[in-house]
Amino acid sequence: MVATIHASQQTSNLKLQLSLMLLLRSFEKELTALSQSGKLRGSLHLATGQEACPVGFCAALDPQDTMTVTYRGHGYAIAKGVDFKLIIAEILGKQEGLCHGRGGKMHLVDLDKGLLGANGIVGGGIGTAAGAALASKMDGGHRVSAAVFGDGTVNQGHSMEVFNMAGLWKLPMIFFCENNLYAEMTPLSRSTAVIDLTRKMEAFGIPSVQVDGNDVQAVEEASQEAVRRAREGHGPTFIEAMTYRTVGHYQNDPGTSYRSQKEIQSWMELDPITRLASVLKVSDKDLESMRQEAVGKVKETIEWAMALPDPKPSDLSEGIYA
Amino acid sequence: MVATIHASQQTSNLKLQLSLMLLLRSFEKELTALSQSGKLRGSLHLATGQEACPVGFCAALDPQDTMTVTYRGHGYAIAKGVDFKLIIAEILGKQEGLCHGRGGKMHLVDLDKGLLGANGIVGGGIGTAAGAALASKMDGGHRVSAAVFGDGTVNQGHSMEVFNMAGLWKLPMIFFCENNLYAEMTPLSRSTAVIDLTRKMEAFGIPSVQVDGNDVQAVEEASQEAVRRAREGHGPTFIEAMTYRTVGHYQNDPGTSYRSQKEIQSWMELDPITRLASVLKVSDKDLESMRQEAVGKVKETIEWAMALPDPKPSDLSEGIYA
């Protein structure tokens, strides 16, 4: 499919992806500021530095395809087409938010856009994604379903049970693993006997591919191929996207006590945004103005959302049963 | 170690193993009769045809080594040295039983003999075995710990979590998997993406060996090697013992609706008892008299146990807290 797209169209797609990555980056920056000023409740798990993963991966999905993501998954929600404004309203706990303020940051869900749910439980949504793939298979397998999760998540029993069933039943799905080298503060080498996750997946009969997760084009390409395999009935693929969060695990973690400055720096140099900008030969000035635009959009949305009404306390029990 | 044993001693060991297998076989036969006559409560999960596994495996363990087994694990309990009479008394729900009638068949436990517990939950005791191995490692790693379970159990999340930690931490332990081709009525090929379990274990960094589980000598040899590795600090081994229960999954399952007569017959011909008898050149007549002796021992014990007093209802709450 990629091959049939004209070069110019490809460039314009990449430009859009650059904008999207800038939007995600700005989104996280503004939320951090909001959190620091005490205007945001709860934990904030950011994915700064990992933006090529959601943007590249979601580019390979069709609107009707489904996915589950993690507490760190707002980027995927946005890239999958969930209304950015509703996400911000949700994160601010507003009645007009995506989940009417009930779910919050860790529980974004929007079936219309194929987002089956973010999750607060490590691995907790992997079965959900596979269930949608099973349903798709019953219906002919045209919809693809994806589970997005981190490297540390492969050690959770639920994940592995699902890997096995997906491999066994050749479900039309993708396991998209963001290997950012750490689970909280623990490096993969201290949590997994076999750190080559693609080898690990052989146990489940799932073919794997490792990809540079900071290269949006590489991510998209690998994802396209996996999606094609799934849609053609060849079953699941495990994509291991090598990436890095240049920030801490969550807002109160500077991320520096368990990672060397050198390591962080070396990944900063692989920043997906500057890399794509240089591929596209976007000048620093133009990049800065794109960034400004993104920041403006986020700020404006935050301002709008802050003024929205809170949920009504008397509606506390709304929505629990049909 | 094996090499240092004199041939005659080896023969006498094998004779003992033959007796032990006959005891297990008779034990199961008599319990079946008891169950059929309504004198035994609850489900009875038999391992008829699999006797070489407990006998061969436990021969490789030292008294202070520990293990957890399954609902089908009475053979291991006996082979590990748990008092056979107390097991029968327990199965009959007597106060003098191994667990004072509280646990029953599925929950045999005897710390003095290193039996950390049988289990009613598939995979439920695998963590327990690994925990004892972790404790042993803290103390220098001289005790080896084993988890015994079936082929279907590899699909349970808990099992896989423990496989990973055992591989990661190089725990002095053995995963002894009785691959009897079925989990209840489901063949491995319909439950596991990768049916070569030894390959599966590569995902957890655990070296594996497949062994003829109906050949007591082969089982013992592989087990000796695994135990040696564990004791020498080389970490866990996965032993896949290929075997077959010639009876049903439990007493109400004839075991014939999902397995062909031909398949069952072919495994009957690989019966571990007749095989060892022929290795030892035990005549049919001698074998029959050994069998009679075993039956006599079991019957006598059952008779003894049947006459024992039941637990006192007023003691219902005894034993729950220290």
Next chain:
Amino acid sequence: MIAETASKTLSFPQAIAATLSQEMARDPDVFVMGEDVAHFGGMFRCTEGLLEQFGESRVIDTPISESGFIGMALGAALVGKRPVVELMFVDFSLVAADQILNQIAKTRYMSGGRVGVPLVIRTQGGGYKGAAAQHSQMLEALYVHIPGLRVVCPSDPRTAQGLLASAVRCPDPVLFIEHKQLYGTSGEVPERELLLDLGKAEVVKQGTDVTLISYSYTLTLALQAAENLQKEGKSVEVIDLRSLNPLDFDTLAESIRKTHRVVIAHEAHGRCGVGADLACQIQERLFDDLDGPVLRVCGADVPVPFAKVLEDEALPSAEKIEQTLRKVLGV
């Protein structure tokens, strides 16, 4: 109760299988999955014949991966299917507790009510069979404590049929707990489709002296106890709770306002059990209607023991219920 014209006798497992078959024929989105449910027809024969009728894509044997396949049921439900999962023993629900309690139960609320989770987890629990501590539990209280699930316990083949059909059609997730003692029983079920209201309790025996609330297999024992006392002219009103969440408090209250005395009988442990919950709510809301304390007959607060004498001591019996009724009635 409306008279149901034509009826037939079915065993409890047959009633379940017939209902599943009916619902699968009615709605192509309904499918069944679980361990040995397809080729073998279910460890307790509750899915017998479904594979032949509906094929492998709708009757699915799973690996021993309860957390995995229950999670998959959630995903399938979110995209429009109506999964009916069989979980062989409710005791095993604990290996899938995160999926049931943190995922399935919470999904609708966490979405602000925008997302429905129409699925059924059929499972089986209870004692009296010498199955010991890990195969004899009644765990409904755990699933009532966490909001978001409907928890339903049928008490005979007819309620199994009517409640299960309603559960399959329910837009909310339903935990449907059958009792192993009921699998051996038979009863009349209507020939025609039966739908029983999921949120309703039923007065199964009218009475005036005391209200006896029960559910699941314990209801059988409760009715025996009530009949024994009837012989002495004591009139026990017996209520089959059926739905533990939501609770039909109105039906309970109406009865209690009449009898002023209450006994609750169930098999699960007492502490933080459904009986404790009911007793608490009753005294909170009907304190002045009560002539005395609400008493309970529960399973003892010990793991279910193996030996028969101990298991009998641990679990409710008609006799124990009768004794408690006598205590409340002062006879």
Next chain:
Amino acid sequence: MIAETASKTLSFPQAIAATLSQEMARDPDVFVMGEDVAHFGGMFRCTEGLLEQFGESRVIDTPISESGFIGMALGAALVGKRPVVELMFVDFSLVAADQILNQIAKTRYMSGGRVGVPLVIRTQGGGYKGAAAQHSQMLEALYVHIPGLRVVCPSDPRTAQGLLASAVRCPDPVLFIEHKQLYGTSGEVPERELLLDLGKAEVVKQGTDVTLISYSYTLTLALQAAENLQKEGKSVEVIDLRSLNPLDFDTLAESIRKTHRVVIAHEAHGRCGVGADLACQIQERLFDDLDGPVLRVCGADVPVPFAKVLEDEALPSAEKIEQTLRKVLGV
């Protein structure tokens, strides 16, 4: 209470870490394991410094495999160790529920009392922080319902220290639930070793008009409510339950026989909660001592919502407790 001579001020996490250090120094069989407990010192700093003091073999970082490592704690306990596991959020206990409820809780009884399981699962729960439905629960009721575990909730640094030390020395498995709201608090703790009886409730404020029973962080709110009413001359006796299983009913009964009125306040859901359990037992055993119904202030029966206004509405507050006290007192 015996006067504790020398004391110092510690934050709640410091009190935990100091106690763990004390117990590990005392008994070489005590070890700590959990996610990020070693090199990082614990997500909530409760294991800070232990790695440096005791080394990697006794302070163990685990993979994200709660079922696995909690199961391993059981095995280690069976062979003589004293594992203290950190489970980062009690919400995550549901991925390990089989190990906790089917294995750890039942092992001793199933062995006929022949086998002890001396281990502690330290965990953290509760709301008020905008952590939403999967990171805000109080799940003690699930663990009280199933017999075999001791369930303990400290209410400040001092009780944390005294109860944790006792828990580590306890021959039974203890689920030790800390509250995230308490992590930011500090308090006086004795310089010397403190051991508080695991099975005892404590009257933390004497009173005569009504008995207010609470535990964990809610106790802080309960004390505020009681003090507010004190200003109006209403005398509220406040009891810190501390141990939810076993229950110190005697301490409750003594108070209730004096006050004849009871309010129970906790954060967990109401249905089948600890409050329901206590209210039920109180009316069962002390019906004639009660002037009116036992009332509860509980968390609402919805998943903990994210938005502040909703979370505030869902969870107990000093104000809500005060209102309920007023209702009971008729003021």
